[in-house]
Amino acid sequence: MRAKKTPLASFLQASLQKLNATTTHAAAIGAVTLLSQTAFADGSVSGKLSDKSGSYGIEGALVTVKELNVQTSTNRDGRYNLPSLPNGEYTLELSYVGADTQTRAIAITDNAILVEHFTLSSNATEHVLVIGEAASLNKALNKQRASNNIVSIVNADAIGNYPDANTSEALQRLPGVSVENDQGEGRYVRIRGLGANFNSVTINGSKVPSPNAGERAVALDTVPSELLESLEVTKTLTPDMDADSLGGTINVKSLSAFDRDGRFYKATLETNFDEHTSQASPKLSLTASDLFSIGDGADNFGVAGALSWYERKFGSDNVETGGAWDVADNAADTRLEEFEQRDYTISRERLGASLNFDYQANDVTNLFLRTLYSEYTDAEERQANVIEMYQFERDDLGDIVLDDEGDEETNDGIPASETGAATIARELKDRTETMKIKSLVLGGKSEWDTWVIDYKLGASQSSEHTPFHIDGAVFEADFEEGIGYSAAKQIYLHAPAEVYAAENYELDEIATAQQITKDKENNIQLDITKRLQLAGNPLALKWGAKLSQREKTSDEEVWAYSNLDEVGFTDEQLLLSNYVATNSGEAQIDYQFGPMGQAIASRPLLNAISPLDKSEYHEEIDSAIADFTVNEDISAAYVMGTLDVDKLRILAGVRVEQTDFTAAGMHYNEYEDEGAEIEELTAASFNNDYSHTLPSLHLRYLIGEKVQLRAAWTNAVVRPTFEQLSPAKVREGDEVEFGNPLLKPLEASNLDIGIEYYGGFASYFSAFVFSKDIENFAYAIDLGATADASLVGPGEISEANTFKNGDSATLTGLELAASKQFSELPAPWDGFLVSANATWTSSEATIEYLDDELFAQRDIHLPSQSDFSGNFAIGYETEKFSLRVAANYKSEYLLEVSDPADAQGDAWVDAQTGIDFLARWYASEKVQVFVQGVNLGDQGYYVYSGEGQKDYNFQYEEYGPSFRLGVTITDF
Template sequence: MNFCIKPLAAIIALSCAALAQADGNLEGRISDTRNQTVYSGAVIRLEMLGDASMNREVLAAKGGRFRLPQVPAGDYLLSTVVGGKTVDSRTITIRDGETLTANIVLNNAQQDVEEILVIGQAAQMQRALDRQRYADNMISVINADAIGQLPDANAAEALQRVPGLSIERDQGEGRFVRIRGISSDLNSVTVNGTQIPAPEAGSRSVALDVIPSNLLSSLVVTKTLTPDMDANAIGGAVEINSISALDREGAFYSAATQLSYDEQSEHTNPAYSVAGGNTFDFGNDRRLGVAAALSFDNRKFGSDNVETGGAWGFDNGAKLEELEQREYSIERERLGAALNLDYEHGVNHSFYMHNLYSKFSDNEQRVANEIEFADAIAQGESSDAEVVRSLKDREETQKIISSTLGANHFIGDWTVEYKVGISKASEDEPDTIAGADFVSTADISGLSFSNSRKPRINAPSAFYDPAQYELDKIERTRSYTEDKQTMAQLDITRDFDLADYPALVKFGAKTKMREKSQDADTWKYKDLSEDSSVSMSDFASGERDYSLGRFGPGISSNKVRSYMATLDRADAFDDEDSVLEDYDIDEDINAGYLMGRIDADELRVIAGVRYEQTKISARGNALNQSDELVTVKKDNDYSHVLPSVQARWQLADSTQVRAAWTNAVVRPTFEQMRPNFTDDGSEAELGNPDLKALEAANFDLGIEHFMGSAGTLSAFVFRKKIDNFIYETDLAGSADYAAYDEVITFRNGDQATLNGLELAFSHKLDMLPAPFNGLLLAANTTFTRSDATVSAYDSGTLLQRDISLPNQSDVTGNFIIGYENERLSMRLATNYKSEYLAEVGNLENSKGDVYQSAQTQLDFNASYKMTEQLKLSFEVANITDEPYYAYVNKERYNAQYEDYGPTYRVGISYTSF
């Protein structure tokens, strides 16, 4: 702690003395008259004539604005670098106590500059690398500076190309992002500076497939936090930035349409997007930018699944106890919109209001054959079995709304920034058939299976005859989850000279108020076959097209709903289940920080400390041993002091070393800390509102070398020590639950560690003769090792076992080969993640552990510019039909296999610029 505070105290004391200094300031904006573009992300380089050691560099911010405070008086060479090329050089004079405005206008009447490539793979890679190179901390960037330039379908799939990142998929589409192997619950997501809450019940994870990629201007992944950032990111923080009109001059617009074909379901699906805006110039450096974007897509697709859930016994060979065939039919619809207003009142004052709306609707029907063998059987053996044919019919709508209002002011050597934000996420399932079960009237004999990896059922004709099944029960549910958050933030920066070195001190405060609530109701129609037999023949919908063997008839959801309308809904209402899932959790976080930065020749050091105070108030429902429903309330307060130090050392013009020690804290998920419980005296299921927050000390060290066009070579090592990591356990047999058979809850572990190596390379091979000079290569890989200890009770004995952190792959990687010229652009991308632990079976041994197998997905996209404005595109996702596969004990023993097939897309787009 003293290591951080003492340097900061010295900086603050010296900053007061620096008030009397009279250095000058440089500010301005860079724009291009040829393509009406401003260059946010351009490198502005200042070098004192006659003294090459007096160098300053900064990246142009939104609207092409740049500012260099506290510049010693003298004559300088001012250079502008865009896309790795110097596009403008001029001499300027800085005077004491004055602010020089140096607007840089390329391709004006006096100066014709070679056209700058602002779109395309190489340009986006170069601008992303520039942001990475000059950032204070360790970040990775994906740019889409021209609207609609990201080739991936959503934000999650775009992020999987970043070093150290991998994604979790749902029905073959990327949803959640893991950073350096860390669960998505331990990462944070912000949109335009406002943290996004999670629409899903119990979770902190934000599913990024709800945000279409064509609404975005950039994605920034922060891997080492600075004190002015929220500390709730052990893996890292994802910052999503939507479009801004100030990045262009005047009016602009674009429109695109796309058709996709899903090979598995043989459906053709549309997608549309439009975007545009205008910049209004009122003179005297006063500009208003208005930008809007709208995106819509509708996709009908499906998947085929066979799973055992790990129900294998290995005591006497490998024998299967049960399995399930599933066939999914899905209609998924996305609607996204953005409206951003940016106003510059002179060069020193700017105001903004950024708004994002996303709606994600998922209509899913699942028919399943659930088979439970009378006796566990090995492959090739046969047995009688009870068979249940079931239907699930769910319509789910997730919405995210985010609005941020803020301003930036430059007042002499001071910078004042403030903003307020409101965000809301919700998930609505208004009427779900959670299960309509048709049970075989008698055990079906002679069932066997082949292929332990993709089990195929061998069954007699009775298995496929709907007349052999009777409707037994229907479960119907309704649920609504809401996650609301409001925040306010103030940041103040003071620039000054410290012993002739540029320095700053920054401090600020932030408050966040969050409320997560869930309301669910359940109806159970039971024993429907006792009063009058209802045959499945009356509900059958014909033979299903199932690629993993014969499935048999499906079940009509419309017929099931018509039948439910004849039943007594009030009588089926389940009072207990309808309140046991309900909860309401308020979480307030108040934070303050202090940090300083100094540039001493080739060394930049940032040191600071952040303080976060957390107050949690939770309300839920419980069923006690007396079979009484009671309301439970629980409060939990704690605070954290989080110091950090980061350094960037310039070894040479194109090589730098980075080092960081940072601290982060992540609160338990809402499912883990809700106070709800059930307890009947022999079995219990408990939330744990007393859980401690996870705390992580993070160490990072690496080297980056930048070369040529879109070129970099980097290597980073990192180590994370995570205290209080959380896992699910069984406390039956412990001192407090000695007489219980099962007590499922969550508890804190002692410490987990994660060590890793992250390597990255990219380069455009423009040194080759044409046409090969259009080739681009990019590759990255991350190697990690983790260790954690979990424990549970078995017959009163405490068992412990060392495991890897769940959901953490030891190896992730990407390889991309691209090609582009003036008209054609192509990219072939491979994404790989090694197997990882998905579920701990028991603590006696690892035979019951479930692992997700390694996955390699190959994607291709290409575009051709018919004119400067009109472009055709073609994409193939999942070329090699990579399935989802999970196994238990050994890779040949299925836990889950799901097949999606490739998806093909063709599109056409028009841009006005």
Template sequence: MKQLGLLSPLYLALFATSMAFPSTSWAGKVEGAITDEATQMPLEGALISIKELNLKQESGRDGRFFFQDVPKGKYTLIAQYLGGSTYTQSLVVGEVSLINAQIELKGQGLEHIQVVGQRGSLSKSLNRQRAADNLVSVLSADALGNFPDTNISEALQRVPGISIERDQGEGRFVRIRGMAPDYNAVSMNGTRLPSPDSDRRAVALDVVPADLLQSVEVTKTLTPDMDADSLGGAIEVKSLSAFDRDDTYVNVSTEGSYDEMTGSINPKLAGSYSDIFQDNIGVAIAASWYNRDFGSDNVETGGKWSFDEPTKLEEVEQRDYQINRERVGLGANLDFRPNDDNDLFIRTLYSSFVDTETRNGNEIKWEEGALADTPTAAEATRSLKSREEDQAIYSIVLGGESRFDTWTVNYQTSWSRAEADKPRYIGGADFEGEFDDVAYQNSAVPIITAEEGFYSADNYLLDKVEIAESNTVDTMASAKFDLSKTWLLADRPVAVKFGAKYSARTKENQEDIWIFEDFDEQGITEQQLSMSQFAGAQPDYNLGRFGPSIEADPVWSLVNGMDSAAAKDEIESRINDFDIDEDISAAYVMGHIDIDNLRLLAGVRYEHTAMQSQGSGFDESQDDFVSNNTDRSYQHWLPGIHLNYKWSDKTVARASWTNTIVRPTFGQLAPGFLIEQDDEELEASFGNPDLEALEAMNWDISIEHYMGGLGVISASGFYKDITNFIYEADLGGYGKYQDFDKAETFVNGDDANILGLELAYVQEFGFMPEGWKGLIFTSNLTLSDSTAHISWQDDGVQGRDIPLPSQSELTANASFGYENPYVSVRLSAAYKSEYLVEVTELDDAAFDVYQDAHTQWDFVAKSFITEDITIYFKAINMTDEPFYAYTGQNRYNAQYEEYGRTFQLGIQFINY
């Protein structure tokens, strides 16, 4: 690899030199489109080559290909597509050679099976993967319906090396190679999507309507023309274009789902339409609506254990959630081709996510801690949280491609905005009581046992009510261009590409909090404060006896009659407000040369980051607010080399050396802080605007063998050398926080590394005898081993090794499918191993919080009533797998939550 590092500047120099001399032998173009012979549908990812010149490229999403400036002469054009026959055509190049190539797909002879069935989606994915210069995995839009998944995030967990993070049982965020969502990048139509969450960069992929998609591509080895801000990989969502198909397209579905936890039945509607007008104008529109009532049962300790002998539990809380989520997605896309050399497009997205949540909680605190099965005096707090959160994402992208005689230019500008608004809501209504005999059973899933009075609302009085409202806005604007050129250098195909990008991002967060307390001083009697005045029915809670719930309306009646101005918490309101501006300027140059079956791609990317943050903190020891504004910039040079060697039409080997970065999240950078003083104790919590970006040097090697019919077996190894990784820690008692009892913040770690192996096997058995040829099997396994080092000052430098936070050592997926012209069924499983969530105590691993391993089984069955109409049934989380996190050892609860099963029944109409 060192030799390659020396050669790459030489090749780039040769590229630059050759560009200075005009070419006299290049005289024509070879243009065309690859389509399915039976359906006329465009075939993306077909390998197109001009044999005599060793010129190669893949067909685009509309099946088209373009060879510019081809020398005059007679040649052989070859088109290869997995799952189809090889196309060969002799051609004579003069000025322009137009090709209309058709490939016969091998299948069952039923059109919609070829187009949208398991084989069709598998064929599209494998062809794109085989043709790529770097290591990618592709999920076509058709595949979304072949798995029992309700959104893009859940569908992506079937891709090798991918697992997901769930929120209330729903898949929302994607993990690549076991790495946390904020370590990965998400783009749509070539532009980054902003995040409505105040503290994150990661985008929940359930906000994008699946009916608007053409494909989702996961890139694990970045090339210099790609944004460099990812450690695990980059996810690119490509929305529907009318030119993805050759005729009018209509897709309408309606669905009802049953939630086992709440017994609710929930509706879903979706539809998409596209058409081509006058052969050069394409229009695609899509819409989806989903309204879901569901819930979960939870019990958590938050890691509040005392591990002194004997081990005692200090705090535990029961939680019952009742949730409604309504999603609306809209998109309209326009493509215009004024002539054969220019393509223009507009891509739009509107997504609305309204989350209404009611949470009833019982929190128990034992002053001296409690032994299991030992009744002990405790303080209990019954609480209510009731809020609505409205999230929305808007995006518009304008761009195009122009092909000149010797150059191709791509250009794009975009504007995106994400908002999260929480109108005035109940952040916590707390009713307190004291009891003599409260105990717990089972340290993993604590069950509370208590005297009868514990469950009586008459024994609790209202202590305080927290009311809050907040608003987050994340706005991004960007512009970029790319210039590329291909020619022959010493009879070897050579290409060069360079470009630049500028993006400006602003993240604003504003929050206001009111605390209503000391009710007796305002003439409110104990009888009026009794929980019996606010109590509702007992929740349907499966993890022990719960007691009465708390109704929101009486709480609102109480606080609305009180003085809000006097209740305003100026400290909490101000320290959570911030503005962060982030401007990124980037430029790159890269090129490749083909030497027989080897393609060498090399280049370098430069990124300059300028960041400004504004916020304030409160120092209780000085009884004053302190402004905390930062203005800093940093830059990165990020070289990369990729080798792609095609041993044969069936076998591809790849190797790469790349450099990437991950910028801290906005929650980690937040400038607000709070220093509290209680007698002699000092406690602080704060973000860290001075955090360094994580940097990674990545080494990857892979080999893929594509088998007869549709199948692949592959192995990929990767190693990541990481500096400046970020973790959450309590620095109290260490270094400059020596006088603090607690100092919770985010810090850069010393170094970390990840060593991993990905294995995948995919096979459809169309080559087998009748009765077997309908089978499809897919499986993948990712193994990784990570080590990170953290250190602190305590009578000298102390330190210990930990796993890289949020890094799973093992992720695995498997699915068994069967398909014929009448039915399609698929059973699938997704697994991810435990991973470190938080370092609670720097010097004591016993308090590290881990999320436990998780396995989920899902099932889907379809019946093809006609070529256009399909009825489907889906069963999600068939084994009722819970969420579990633990403290130090698996038997000590940090959080346990159950979600139940979900069943869906729907009907879909697709007309091509």
């Protein structure tokens, strides 16, 4: 009996066949070039850069053979290799920011390997070159300087210098990077003002799929920062990289034992105190690595592992309108139709693990295996009051006006200066969702003579599982007078005492649900590099191919328990007073913006519906429409060359990507056609295949030892979100809502020009301007009666809500970054370190909307784009302690366009400033004690309705500051 192949095995077999065909074009180009070149002679120089004690290698130093203009950089274990150099006597130069440049006279002979090791030069700052915040910044600067493209880097030891609990928060300190928060914690990363759906995330170079059903964006708060060795944000793509990022690509690099020599371990224990809820939460992390000798090798096998666990209990208070304002020319006549009070009780648990292996098989081949597992459990209870306000129409005598049928006439909404009636719903949502990310990358590198071959196999899976839960329990009551509100930003409810009495509310519905989303991505990649000479100048020709296979599925089930009086529930049983919390500490909702009443409890509600036949309450249509399967296969091939001409490095190439997209979902139609009532639920599928050719050019020019100019012209392709590509359609009467699987990908042409100055140890300045021309960005639109009948079906249509490609958009910006270590000053001033960065951006996009059955246009900002964002930090460190205060700012930005036809409905996020503090005491060589303060300014989250209309609340939320106390034990 033949064994059944696993999905990964089947992917490998198909990919290896396709990889051969995909590389043919790129290999042919490379072969033609190779035949016209002369290879170097057979001599080489290699070695390692270590700190003075030799305890571990230093990455990012530039090693140059001056006379040949041949250059490389030290890798993550400090090693370098310059192969196949012609016979002769030369000058070997090693340059590392923060240390003295070293030169040596060397002689290259045929068939000989010259070994030249370096240690950090002896100077006044040597004792801090490898330890402390300034040292970690200095390491990152050296990596940035050596890169062929524009990158920003933060190292693992630098992450610990700020109170950042997860990966996204660690990234927000970099130039041009800011984060979007969820419940006060950093979640999604924005790069150069572009939202997370415009950026990509990789772990060890392998793409990470998104656990969220409708998104491509990866919520990086799911990845604990303790699992990382470094974070790299690439802002200009080279042809050997995936082309699916407009703002940038975030690469999460996990630990390697070769990052250090010998045994290493670190343990951190801390507690977090949340001022808002007065609760303390524990956190524990462990990191360890060691080197072993296998066979004839010495320390040629490395094992590194990390474990992190963090459980945080906290909460927030929220009041929001969702834009339910009827704005009048006279502000006094503006009416608020509805608003909602929300109280959140939250528990978030993060568990992360990483286990990595490195093997130097011989002098030619290095192999590695990288694994990462992250599990993020978010338990959230939301108590809410939804206040839908109206006023009775009254005649001159104050009597309520009745219509022809005897019904009471009302006006929606209430002006802030008046009171009226309201229907108030007391609601509960109680759910626990678990997001998981699994990543495995197996690969290696073989290098001999003038050839380098890199090979890599990646498998990643993300998932989000929300078990059976209360999605919305609703109790309602009507109040005919005395309901009002005050303030516009932070809205307060004014209501009589009976509004807060549980016995006045009756159960309307209990909605329950469960959902699971899975997103899998497998990829295989092969890269080949050949070192050559072109007219006496060093040339590295590189070509290769990558195949990736992605499958995203979503499965949701919905049940709605309503009309319970028809199945035996008495009037008494339907009262809210039967379902409130009885514990005295939980009975009243702890809400900061006024009273809310007693808290609704989940268990009595679930007990009440447990005897009912669940199948009779299953929402077949809603459950089916939410399910989909999407497959996206991408085949890519590229060729590029890197040429050094004197002080100029030129990198040019082209990447070709072929995308095969399929989507399967459900269509629901309920309408009348020629007198017949139509109701049907049918399966639907779509196919959309397309290709892109993406050229790029990178230039780097050295002006002296400390200054370099950079310029890049690149092209990117960003595919629409899965929500936008959804194959689902729901039509009820003359209203229809559907996704658009035939949307075109966003295409962008990018130009970056800038200068970098490396002034010494941890001292740096850069300035970059950038411009992005964008086509085919997607946005929501109501096509109304213009909708294609083949999509919506026969008959009249009044609303057709879907997604459409925009014609064009632009984004331009200026990015500045600087840091300065004042080591040249006399004590005690030599311990100060200042770092700052600022990014100014401007964007414009044109969207369409229907106006009296004709299309009109208006200009908007790109969503998530702040005109200004910046960071500022000032620190002071000695051998015994370090202090740090950091501020993070981002100006207001467009969150979403609720209605393309109505700018007043646009949701804007107000400017935010976060202030954090850290103090660290080095109790001994191995023990550090630290205190951190987060959000010391008690920055909230405010969304308002309409650009510049800050008086009109869309959402307001407060979290309060938090504090951490911990100890770290390290042993090298």
